[in-house]
Amino acid sequence: MNPESLPVVAVIGGGSWATAIVKILSETDVKIRWWLRNADDVAYIQTYGHNSHYLSDVQINLRKVKVYNDIVKTISKATYIILAVPAAFIQQALQPVSAMHLEQKVVVSAIKGMIPEQNLLVTDWIEQQYGVSPDHICVIAGPCHAEEVALEKQSYLTIASKDEVQAAAFARLMTCRFVQASAIDDVYGVEYCAVMKNIIALACGITHGLNYGDNFQAVLVSNAMQEIKRFLDHIYPKHRDLSGSAYLGDLLVTAYSQFSRNRTFGNMIGRGYSVKSAQVEMNMIAEGYYAVKSIHEMNAKQGVSMPITEAVFQILYEKIPPGTAIHHLKEVLR
Numbered sequence: 001m002n003p004e005s006l007p008v009v010a011v012i013g014g015g016s017w018a019t020a021i022v023k024i025l026s027e028t029d030v031k032i033r034w035w036l037r038n039a040d041d042v043a044y045i046q047t048y049g050h051n052s053h054y055l056s057d058v059q060i061n062l063r064k065v066k067v068y069n070d071i072v073k074t075i076s077k078a079t080y081i082i083l084a085v086p087a088a089f090i091q092q093a094l095q096p097v098s099a100m101h102l103e104q105k106v107v108v109s110a111i112k113g114m115i116p117e118q119n120l121l122v123t124d125w126i127e128q129q130y131g132v133s134p135d136h137i138c139v140i141a142g143p144c145h146a147e148e149v150a151l152e153k154q155s156y157l158t159i160a161s162k163d164e165v166q167a168a169a170f171a172r173l174m175t176c177r178f179v180q181a182s183a184i185d186d187v188y189g190v191e192y193c194a195v196m197k198n199i200i201a202l203a204c205g206i207t208h209g210l211n212y213g214d215n216f217q218a219v220l221v222s223n224a225m226q227e228i229k230r231f232l233d234h235i236y237p238k239h240r241d242l243s244g245s246a247y248l249g250d251l252l253v254t255a256y257s258q259f260s261r262n263r264t265f266g267n268m269i270g271r272g273y274s275v276k277s278a279q280v281e282m283n284m285i286a287e288g289y290y291a292v293k294s295i296h297e298m299n300a301k302q303g304v305s306m307p308i309t310e311a312v313f314q315i316l317y318e319k320i321p322p323g324t325a326i327h328h329l330k331e332v333l334r
C-alpha cells in the first residue's frame with residue numbers, strides 16, 4: 001500500500017495500555033503518532049525505542065511510530081485519535097485540544113473509567129465537551145491486559161460504536177497476528193461494564209488479601225455479574241448478551257489475572273495497606289478506585305441493589321475495615 005494513503009492513528013497516553021496499543025497498531029497498515037505528557041519519556045523513546053516506565057521490553061518501531069510531546073501536533077494529521085490515559089487525567093491531557101481540532105476525526109476511547117468530577121462516561125464527555133457526534137466515537141473493550149499484548153499472547157478486543165460500520169472499520173485496524181477485534185453497537189453497555197468490572201476486581205483483590213479462597217471468589221464473581229446486569233438493565237436497558245467476552249470476559253480476566261491493576265490494588269487493601277500507601281506502591285492506576293465513587297454517587301439516585309460496590313465504597317472512602325465490610329457482604333451473597 002502507498003504509505004501516503006495509510007490511515008493515521010494518534011495514540012494519547014504514556015502508560016501500559018497506550019504502549020500495548022502502539023504495539024498492536026505497529027503490526028497493521030497504519031501510520032502512528034504517539035503522544036506522551038512527559039518530554040523526557042518522548043526523548044527516551046526517540047533515542048532507545050522503548051518506553052522506559054511501562055512495558056519496557058516492547059520494541060517501538062520508530063520508522064512507523066512518530067513520538068511527540070505536543071498533543072495538538074500529534075492529532076493534527078490523524079483520522080483516528082485513541083485516548084488511553086486514565087479517566088481521572090484525560091481532561092488535563094486534552095486541555096490544549098479544542099472542538100475544532102477534533103472535527104472530522106474519529107475519537108476512540110480505550111479508557112475503562114469515568115470522568116470523576118462529573119460521573120460521566122468518557123464517550124458522553126467527549127460528545128458534550130467537544131461536540132463529536134456519536135457516529136464518530138468508538139470504544140475499545142474486551143478482556144485484554146497490556147502485559148499479554150507485550151508477550152504477543154492471543155487476545156480479543158471488541159470495538160463498540162453507535163455506527164457499526166465505523167466500529168468494523170476500526171476493528172480491522174486493531175486486528176493483527178495476535179489480536180482479533182470485532183464490532184458491536186452497545187457503547188454504553190460495554191463502557192459501564194468495563195467501569196464496574198474494575199470495582200469487582202478490587203473486591204476480588206480485597207477478599208484474596210483477607211485470605212478468602214477460590215470458593216468464595218467464584219460466588220463473588222457470579223454475584224458481581226448479576227449486580228452489573230441489574231445496574232445496566234436499570235440505567236441503559238437494551239437486549240445484550242452479557243456472557244459475551246466484552247462483558248463477562250472482561251470481568252473474568254480482571255478478577256483472576258495476576259496482571260490486573262485493580263485486583264492488585266484491592267489485594268494490598270485487604271492485606272492492610274492504606275489507600276495512600278497502596279497508590280504510592282503501585283506505579284500504575286487502578287481505575288476502580290475512582291469508579292466506585294462515581295457509581296456509588298450515581299446509584300444513590302437510582303437505588304439499584306449493589307452490595308459489592310457498596311462494600312468496596314465503604315472500605316475505600318468510609319474507612320470501614322475491609323474485614324468488617326466483607327463480613328457484612330458475606331451475608332448477602334448467594
Ligand SMILES: NC(=O)c1ccc[n+]([C@@H]2O[C@H](COP(=O)([O-])OP(=O)(O)OC[C@H]3O[C@@H](n4cnc5c(N)ncnc54)[C@H](O)[C@@H]3O)[C@@H](O)[C@H]2O)c1
Nearest residue numbers: 014015016017018084085086089111112145146284285287
Ligand atoms: N493496562 C491494561 O491492560 C489496560 C487494558 C485495557 C484498558 N486499560 C485502560 O487504559 C487506561 C490507561 O491505563 P494504563 O493501564 O495504561 O495506565 P497505567 O497504570 O499503565 O499507567 C498510568 C498512566 O497514568 C498516567 N498518570 C499517572 N499519574 C498521572 C497524573 N497525575 N496526571 C496525568 N497522568 C498521570 C501515567 O503517565 C501513565 O500514562 C485506563 O483507563 C485503563 O483502565 C488498561
Ligand SMILES: O=P(O)(O)OC[C@H](O)CO
Nearest residue numbers: 142143144254260261262
Ligand atoms: O485488570 P486491570 O485492572 O488491570 O484492567 C485492565 C483491563 O481492563 C483488562 O481488560
